[in-house]
Every structure is written in C-alpha cells, then in structure tokens.
Amino acid sequence: MAPRTPWQALTRPRFPRSDWPWRSAGYLATGVITGAPALLVLLLLVVFSFVLVGLPLLLLAGVALGGIERRRLRLVDLDPATDPHRVPNAPGLAAWLQVRVREQATWRELAYAVLHVTVLWPLDLLVLAITLGLPAALISAPLRLALDGEETKVVKAFLVTSYPQAFAAALLGAALLVAFLYPLAALAGARAALSRALLAPREAELRDRIGEVTASRARLVDAFEAERRRIERDLHDGAQQRLVALTMTLGLARLDAPPGPLADQLAQAHAEAGRVLTELRELIHGIHPQVLADYGLGAALTDAADRSAVPVDTDIDLPRLSTAVESAGYFAVCEALANIGKHSGATKARITARHAGSLTIEVEDNGRGGATASISGSASGTGGSGLTGLADRLAVLDGTLTITSPAGGPTLLRVEIPCPALPDRSASSSPRTASSSGKG
DSSP, rough: OOOOSSSHHTTSGGGGGGGHHHEEEEEEHHHHHHHHHHHHHHHHHHHHHTTTTTHHHHHHHHHHHHHHHHHGGGGTOSOOOOOOOOOOOSSHHHHHHHHHHHOOHHHHHHHHHHHHIIIIHHHHHHIIIIIIIIIHHTTOOOOOOOOSSSEEEETEEEEEEEEEHHHHHHHHHHHHHHHHHHHHHHHHHHHHHHHHHHOOOOHHHHHHHHHHHHHHHHHHHHHHHHHHHHHHHHHIIIIIHHHHHHHHHHHHHHHHHHHHHHHHHHHHHHHHHHHHHOOOOHHHHHHOOHHHHHHHHHHHHHHHHOOOOOOEEEEEEEOOOOOOHHHHHHHHHHHHHHHIIIIIIIOOEEEEEEEEEEEEEEEOOOSBOOOOSSSSSSSSSSSSHHHHHHHHHHTTTOOOOEOOOTTOOOOEEEEEEEEEOOOOOTTTSSOSEEOOOOOO
C-alpha cells in the first residue's frame, strides 16, 4: 500500500528519491509563510479584544487559520482532514457566533493558532535552517569561493581557502542533505499529527457524525409520529364521519322502503357500510389510538390487553412519557400480543410495565416457545418481521428489544427505553396502576 504520511514513507528504501522529503520541506516552509503574518494579525486582535471588539474577530481568525492548516495538511497527510464545524441553522453573524462559541473545535482552533504563531512556525524555521540551510551552505562553498576570490567562510565558522576544501565541503553538504531528509520528514510528520489532533481529530469527527445521524433519525421518528397522528385525525374527522352519515342514511332508507328487492339491496348496502365503518375504526385505532394520546401508555396498554385474543393479566405503573417513547412501547406490545394470538398457542399472557429512569415493559406468554433471539422473526418464533422495524425504532431512542424463548416456553419479550418521566398532565387521567384480565 502506498504511504499516506511521511512516517509511513520513512521505512521505504526509495524514500530519498520519493517526493515525501520535498512534501515535508514544503509543509514546514508554508508553516513559516502562514505563521509570521498570523502572529501580527493575532497580536492586533488581542489588543482589540480588550475593548470587546476583537473577540469575534479573534474566533474568526482562529477558524480561518484552522481552515488553511487543514488544507496544508494535504502536503504530508493524504487522508482528508474534514471540517469539524457544524452548519448554523440560521444565517447571519449572530447565529454563526452562537454555534462556534459552543463548539470545542472553535476553541481547539484558537489554541492551535496561539501555538502556531508562538512556537510552531519558529520551530519550522529552525528545522529548515538546520536540515536544508546547513547542507545548502556547504554545497555552495565552491561557488562562493569563486565569487569571493581567495577565501570564504562556510556557515560563518569554517574558512575555505582552496577549491579542494570547497569541494570537500560540498560533498559533506550533499551527504548531510541526504541524511537530514529523514529527521526532516519525521519532524514534519509529527507536526502534521499534532495539527490533525487539534484541527480534525478522527474520533471527534466520528462522534459528531454519529450524533448528527442519531439526531436526524430521532427527528424522522418525531415527524413519522406527527404524520401518523395527522392521518388518524383526518380519517376520524373526515372519512369516518362521512361513513357514519352514509350508514345512517342507508338505515333510514331501508326502513322507508317497502318489502321487496329494493329493501333487500338497501339492507345489504347498510350491512356492508357497517362493516367498512368497523374496519375503518380498527384502522384508525391501529394508526394511533386516541387513548394513547389522551391518557398515556399505561391506559393504552390496558386497552390493548382488553382487546387481545388471548387473556392477558396486566401489572402496569407508568407516568406520562414522551410521545415517541409511548408510541414505540405501545406498538411493541401490540405486535407481541398479535404474535402470541397467531402463533404461540398460548392460553394466557402477562404485561408488566415500570418506569425507574427508563421504561421497562415485559410481555410473557405460556406458549410453545422457540422464538428467534435475533428479532428477525416474530415473538412466537414463526415468520413475520414486524418486530424488526420496532427494534429499529427503539434503537433510535437508545432502546433495546430482546426475546427469551426456550423450546417449550415460556416466551418473554422485554423492551427497555431510557427516558425521563413527564409531569402529570392532568389529575383526571386514568389510573396509572392497572391490574386486569383481557377477554378470551
């Protein structure tokens, strides 16, 4: 694999003939070029900062220098140094400053700017003077002797009075030049590693990206829940009300029609409208049950247990939680109860729900067991992938969904979501503690 940094290139036999020594020299030289003007600018801004005018400019200077230094890193580090800053949510200097002041990257860049103008660029100049300046002075001895005449001084210390001495100095300079390429590259690599650690740390970059992805997934979940509630509201207030009106109209027409084929057709239409209305109500309830929005997860779980095809005992003690958490917990339990009724062969089930810093829900049945622990199948162990989507939704909330299901049963589904409790919304809410048995 081709080397990506001077440190990786140092061990290669062709290092002196590669472009890495000159990349290293260019990196240090451009450090001197940026360091001297930056020192002057920083001193001026420090003076201005005493009257509170230069502080935003001081941050701006640090950010600007950080951007320049990340581009300079490409000379000796082929891995891109990405910008660690977040994009402000609003335009304008005030929004930019608000975001930048709160970022660690901004203060790291300012610290790097101070370090660069006070220590690093003078050190760059010293390294170049020793590793390149000294060999260059020795190599130029014959030329300087020819220009000066009878004698010349090399590096202000050695007197050269003859061409044999001058060429010997030139040979020594050439040898030193090759030898000094190695420490030159090593120091440039160390300098670049320090710059990357302050200006583009890989770990911080990964954490920021993971944080942004997690936040975006959470926003998508919130948007999804809001859209579910909007659809439920539109169906409840629109299509359902029209179906109710249609059913009533058909019922009245059926009563007014004389016995015969027309009355029979009206009776069939009335019955079909009633079935459609029932299915629509079940669909609305499945999208987002009103009891969940009005009374919270505890009441919604009790309602789900009452509607279960398998008798369900409940032991629920829950406060109000955030909308996303309540929705995720509710639909996880509904999916588990549906799987129990369809596949497990269970004769009873139990729901236990508690909150102590995190929401914990357990759904247990006495069925045949053998459910998959990977959550790629149903809670009963046979087919289905509804719990996979629920597991993904829980992961957005930092929650987990686990299944314990030995052959022969029992099967235990456990949901855990870290979340704070919300203040009680009203004293008239349904009781938070419930103990009931669902219908068979």
